[in-house]
Amino acid sequence: MADEIHALGKNEIQDIDYETYFGEMDLSDEEKEDRKKLAEKFEKIFVMLFALLSGKEETEITTITKEFIIRYESIATQYCKAKKTPSYITDYARYIVNEVVDATTQNTEVEYFTSQKRAKNVAANEANAVGNYRLQTEMVKQGYKTKEWRSKEDSHVRPTHAEVDRKRINIFEPFEVGNSLMMFPKDHSLGAEVKEISNCRCSVKYYK
Known part of the structure; x- marks a missing residue:
């Protein structure tokens, strides 16, 4: 099973450099820098998540998943400068963390799924997902x-x-x-x- 949420095929999985990755996007310099910092925060929690999932029983995995949904929500809410977590973020955090956890636990024998490389790949994707949501809501307000x-x-x-x-x-x-x-x-x-x-x-x- 491929990590379908974050890579369409193993040949597309590359080492990501945030500076280059976001730098090439059609975004303002401020937006690029914000997404880079957001990706760095996400990377840290996904590295931790991969480590904690190793060798855990199903009940422990459920507890870990709930904890990381909360962590994801917290980082995304801060990034969106919201006093209360938007319902969009609540729903998306639950969806994406569960998908990442499932892919990790089903591929424990594949080194990539607990690697720093994957953490950066996931983090870059999530910085874009949350960044695009924030930009849409800000533009509506403006x-x-x-x-x-x-x-x-x-x-x-x-x-x-x-x-x-x-x-x-x-x-x-x-x-x-x-x-x-x-x-x-x-x-x-x-x-x-x-x-x-x-x-x-x-x-x-x-x-x-």
């Missing part, structure tokens, strides 16, 4: 009216994301990405397929 999907426009962009590249729609509408609906890249709230979320490097440009 009165932006439309949004435009921006892919990296390179050979790694999946066809469904290339098709929606540069498409501009109302800020409150979802993008149609393949068979999925997404408010922004990596959005899971409308039931987007894993293949449209995993390792997505796309961003959104907002317009007034």
